[in-house]
Amino acid sequence: MAKIKSKNNGTKKEVIVEAATRLFREKGFKAASMRDLAEAVGVEAASLYNHIQSKEELLQEICFKVANEFNQKFDEIENSDLPSIKKVEAMLRFHIRQMFQHYEMVIVADRDWRHLSDPYLSNFHNQRRAYRKRLAGIIEAGIANNEIKPVDAPTVVLIMLHAVNGIESWHRSREKISAKQLEDNMVLIMTEGLKA
Amino acid sequence: MAKIKSKNNGTKKEVIVEAATRLFREKGFKAASMRDLAEAVGVEAASLYNHIQSKEELLQEICFKVANEFNQKFDEIENSDLPSIKKVEAMLRFHIRQMFQHYEMVIVADRDWRHLSDPYLSNFHNQRRAYRKRLAGIIEAGIANNEIKPVDAPTVVLIMLHAVNGIESWHRSREKISAKQLEDNMVLIMTEGLKA
DNA sequence: AATATACAAACGAACGGCTGTTAGTAGAGC
DNA sequence: GCTCTACTAACAGCCGTTCGTTTGTATATT
Structure with a gap:
């Protein structure tokens, strides 16, 4: 299980959290949308939910x-x-x-x-x-x-x-x-x- | 004209701006909704627009x-x-x-x-x-x-x-x-x- | 004093658009 | 063939805002 590494250095979830960090910093948590985040990751918004449970989970992390x-x-x-x-x-x-x-x-x-x-x-x-x-x-x-x-x-x-x-x-x-x-x-x- | 004072000490717009200030401070500008603000002022959301032009105008003020x-x-x-x-x-x-x-x-x-x-x-x-x-x-x-x-x-x-x-x-x-x-x-x- | 006019300010309903999220499905790699 | 991950489509709900209308009240006219 879990060979879901992305590119070279981490799970896809980690990639998402990193992108979310940048986005939240720039726009603020409320103003940053999941569609913004998806675009930053290079994926559709729905696809994010294969790796995370919710927007708030990202903030928790x-x-x-x-x-x-x-x-x-x-x-x-x-x-x-x-x-x-x-x-x-x-x-x-x-x-x-x-x-x-x-x-x-x-x-x-x-x-x-x-x-x-x-x-x-x-x-x-x-x-x-x-x-x-x-x-x-x-x-x-x-x-x-x-x-x-x-x-x-x-x-x-x-x-x-x-x-x-x-x-x-x-x-x-x-x-x-x-x-x-x-x-x-x-x-x-x-x-x-x-x-x- | 313009005896649109509210209660005793200012125009209704000033009352709205003051309520918005409290609300924005508490929730953040993005997370605070015009319906929240209307409730704080004691009025329906649509009524706010008799006194202000937009949500952003409040932030500008x-x-x-x-x-x-x-x-x-x-x-x-x-x-x-x-x-x-x-x-x-x-x-x-x-x-x-x-x-x-x-x-x-x-x-x-x-x-x-x-x-x-x-x-x-x-x-x-x-x-x-x-x-x-x-x-x-x-x-x-x-x-x-x-x-x-x-x-x-x-x-x-x-x-x-x-x-x-x-x-x-x-x-x-x-x-x-x-x-x-x-x-x-x-x-x-x-x-x-x-x-x- | 009673009535008519004028206008500010409230309302409910609705708008198009965006929100986070889910469902169902197709394809890629083992 | 199985698992993982991506997709499209759609959902219910909230967003800021506009609309047409009614209500309340202060002033002017009779």
Whole structure:
């Protein structure tokens, strides 16, 4: 069973999810139609349903893949013995790199997750809240042992997570500075105001 | 003629635009239907067209109202004789306050402007680019006379403008710190890393 | 004061078009 | 011959919007 590989590197479903990611990023989940998607894949709309169950399933795949990657990295960093300020920096750098390498799915997950329906909607929403709370926890730990100046941790999380979204603009701007340069600049600006 | 005031404080069109703002913010422009909007206003969908020309006109009103307010404030600050770093801080504070007071329309304009169609789409897009360039200009001026440390100005603009969007989460979170407190926290975090 | 005129604003019905999705079927590759 | 995948055709439902008409009300005329 399942020799349904497409071309060279994955199942047809994966090809569809990738095309959906690009399309959803460009038009938004609601505005992107299954017929648009079919055209992008090079097939009729009905044919998509040999590989997927529904339009929403595509959004689920995207959202939870992104969520899992972030949660996994978070575990790794949280369990390390870095000082708190370095943990924050590491998470920030990971966010920035994900935004460089997989920005389309990161943006779709961040912008269109509200179009999920329960139980996926609640699940994702809860994960999102939990993630922010954990991140704020690291910052508060840093404040507690004087690595980080006493700022409101949830505010810092708010700023950091949203600031990274700005990289979307960078992706389609003409005169790009290098990725490394942008990363270092962002980290500098965002963490310099934190240090005690 | 034209005593078509609704209830006490504005034309019916204004009432519709306000309801549309709330609805678009909640569901997104594409996902919000004219029948949804009609119900929110307390009227049949067809009746809306006695007051507006199209669904897109509503989006136009929202987007350009927001754009005009920001551009106006920008002129005022740019023409002042504040030091560059203070101009940046003033703009940042204005963004934050707009986000507190009119966050629904600010968010709709920022998230759904892509659903405008030409010529409004190009117009808005150009204003957006110009705004960011002007803001970067202020920062570069500050770098030139050593008020601001030598960072990449477009990156700072990216971060600042997106960071402010985080206030949306604050609006619907349970345990709010005060608006003033959040504003000061954001300004501190965002500007401390900039000072030379 | 009663009636006629004018017009804004509401309505139900309907439009063509697009939506996500299903059914049934034909062909390709093992 | 069996499985997988593509197709065409069609579905029910929602979309923004238009139509013709009725309702409500403020003003002008008698």
